[in-house]
Amino acid sequence: MQQKNQTLGDSIQLLPDHIANQIAAGEVIQRPASAVKELLENSVDAGATEIRLIVADAGKSLIQVADNGKGMSETDARLCFERHATSKISQIDDLFHIQTMGFRGEALASVAAVAQVDLKTRRAADEAGTHIEIENSMVVLQEPCAMAQGTSIAMKNLFFNIPARRNFLKSNAAEMRHIIDEFIRVAMAFPQLFFSLSHNGQNVFHLDKGSLKQRIVQVLGNQYNAKLVPVQEQTDYLNIQGFIGKPEAAKKTRGDQFFFVNNRFIRSAYLHHAVMQAFQDLIPADAFPTYVLFIDLQPDQIDVNVHPTKQEIKFEDEKIVYAFVQAAVKHALAQFSIMPSLEFDIDSGIQQLDAVAKPFTPQQQDAARDSGLFRSFTQQHQAHFIEKQPASGNTAGNTSGMQDWKSLLSSTETESTVSAFDWELPKKKWELAENAGLLQLESQYLIAPLLKGCLLIHQQLAHERVLYERYAAAVAGRQMPSQQTMFPVTIDLSAADSALLTEMLADLQLLGYGIEPFGTNAFIIQGTPADLFQGNEKAAIEALLEQYKHFNTDVKFSRREKLIRSLAAQHAIKRGTALSITEMRQLAEDLLRCATPNITPGGQPTFIEFTSDYLFRLFDAR
Structure with a gap:
């Protein structure tokens, strides 16, 4: 046996430190946003009251965090880049009483393994600071430096030594959105601290110290200022505080939901369900309420050492936490008269009517x-x-949709508009009966006679299919016509939505939009698609972003696919829109010219066919 082992040789060997560090770094530093999270949390743990994040090229070329924290000694500055070097843990019991953001001692070691690092730090008691440069986990420079108290750490050229990892990074706009998400999560947890974020020299966030409500409004937008309800519950087991949005602030997409446990941002589908149950019957089933909730409980009641990102934790008794969260949200809603209730006392103002x-x-x-x-x-x-009411000329809730649809029809009749369906079409399976009139039912269905039989068309889903194929042709190179806005419109967005819109600008131009950056998180709308009713450009962009975020949860779609699906869903005529005979026929003809007329992009049927044979059998004719 010994002779055989000597012949074959040993297979297991220890990896060199620089390779082991790069493998370990993959668990902690997956993209620029991962490094941002770790560096910001280190600054919080250092007792800083002012934390500044500076980013270039969405973190690919530079991520720098500067703070006014307590700083490090010369020895600590060098030792902090070693793996599992930490000031937070000295014995095993400390793992069960974690009250700091970081504790594993992996963050800086992981950063040093995948980037060129420049560290400057000074304690208040030291006359001079320490300057260290590291490359490939090796110290290449160490010298004294002059600086104010605190720490500045810059990581440059992320993944410079792992080209394959760098190639897997997304576009700058996509990576910047992830950075903003991580920045917001840390900044939201510590409203008593000053935070700022700049990207390529542009100021993205400037968050002054203040209350939690002020921080929420600073981050999520002024529209939340009058839509927040405080949550405050104290028990022997845990405390819950924060804010929830009123039902009218609910959105169709996730994004404005934050859970913090002992000031650490966490993801928890279980606790999210508790909030959704509290909002039951107050918001639509497909909507998501806004909430920023802080749960404080003893550190030994949770385990934060579950995942390298520390965004997943385990509760000792999650059912109790679930019940408390649900009860706290319900109580807050009831306290502020938001829950539905039966009022038996007539208001004095009503009594005077x-x-x-x-x-x-x-x-x-x-x-x-x-x-x-x-x-x-x-x-x-x-x-x-119900008796017929006199025509009012206005359909509540559908005015803009009807105007958009009518302008679309008029644009298709002009010679300047290129038809969306002038490619070679396959032989049509469905063909409208010539000169046959169409009938609209309940302002949402069309009955369209065929040569044999008829179609029951869902007008909104049918229009969605028509728009989808038109937009797909546009992003494939058949640019849609654009009309200049009479008065350019300025739109201000949150930093996250600004990064999202920036990512879509090139494709939106192909779809007929003329949108340009106009200062920090602001854009100017110079032109819109020819078929979009003028006057609701701002609302159209805001709705598009919400719809895009809805589709953004499905990773199997490309960015362009999500965009054209979002636009098609957003611009399709809505139920309740009355159509003329001409408009009904135009929609039916456009639908039957589509390459796939019978289903929406999402797979819903656009119409139901009633063949002559089926109708014959239906009435049992003989």
Whole structure:
């Protein structure tokens, strides 16, 4: 056996330190945002009151965090880059009483393994600071330096020594969105500290010290200022505090939901469900409430050493935490009269109204009995019947959709508009009967006669399919016509939405939008697609971003696919929009010209076909 082992040789060997460090770094530093998180948390642990983040090329060429914390000695400055070197843990029991953001001693070692690092630090008691440069986990320079108290650490050329890892990074706009997310999570947890973020010399965030509500409004936008409800519950087991958004602040996409446990941001689908249950019947089933909730409990009741990012934790008794969270949110909603309730006391203002204060005269009683509404509730077989109301010329909630649709129809009749369907089409399976009229049902369905049979068309889903194929042709190179806005519109966005829109600008130009950056997190809308009604450009962009974030949760879609699906869903005519005969026929014809007319991009049917044979059998004709 010994002779055989000597012949084959030993297989297991120890990896060199620089390779082992790069492998370990992959768990902690997955992208620039990962490094941002670790460096910001180190500054918080250092007792800093001012923390500045400076980024270049979305962190690919520079990530620098400067703070006014306690700083490090010369020995500590060098030792902090060693693996598992930490000031937070000295014995095993310390792992169960973690109250700091970092504790493993892996962050700086991982940073030094995948970037060129420049560290400057000084303690208040030291006359001079320490300057250290590191490359490939090796110290290449150490010297004294002059600086104010605190620490500045800059990592340059991320993954310079691992080209394959660098190639897997996304676009600058995408990576910047991840950086903003991590920055917001740390800044939200510590409103008593000053934070700033600049990217390529542009100021993205300047967050002054203040209250939690002020920080939420600073980060998420002024629209939340009047839409926040405080949550405050104290128990022997845990404390819960923070803010929830009123039901009208709920959105169709995730993003404005934050859980912090002992000031550490966490992800928890379980606790999110608790909040959703508290909002049950107050918001639509597909909407997400806004919340920023802080849960404080004894460190030995949780285990934060579950995942390298420390964003997943384990509770000793998660059912108790679930119940407390749900109860706290329900209590807050009820306290501020947001929960639905039965009021038995009539408001004094209502009691002064004529309808309450004055008697119901015989003449008024006779007039009421003669009304159609009275008859529909008192006569048999009339409950379903509602008299026609005079045309008002305005459909509430659908005005802009109708105007967008009508302008689309008019644009297709002009010679300057390129048809979206002038490529060679396959032989049509469905063909409208010539000169046959179409009928609209309930302002959302169309009955379209075919040569044999008919189609029951869902107008919103049908229009979504038409727009999807038109937009797909545009991003493939058939640029859509654009119209200059009469008065350019300026739109201010949150930093996260600004990064998202920046990522889409080139494709939006192909789709007929003329949008340019206009200062920090602001854009100017110079042009819109020819089929978009002028006057609601700002609302259209805001709605597009929300719709895009909804599709952004599905990783199987490309960026362009998410964009055109978002636009198609957003611009499609909505239910309740009345159409003329011409408009109905135009929609039906456009739909049947599509390459895939019978389903939406998401797989829903756009119409149901009733063939002549089916109709014949349906009535059991002989």
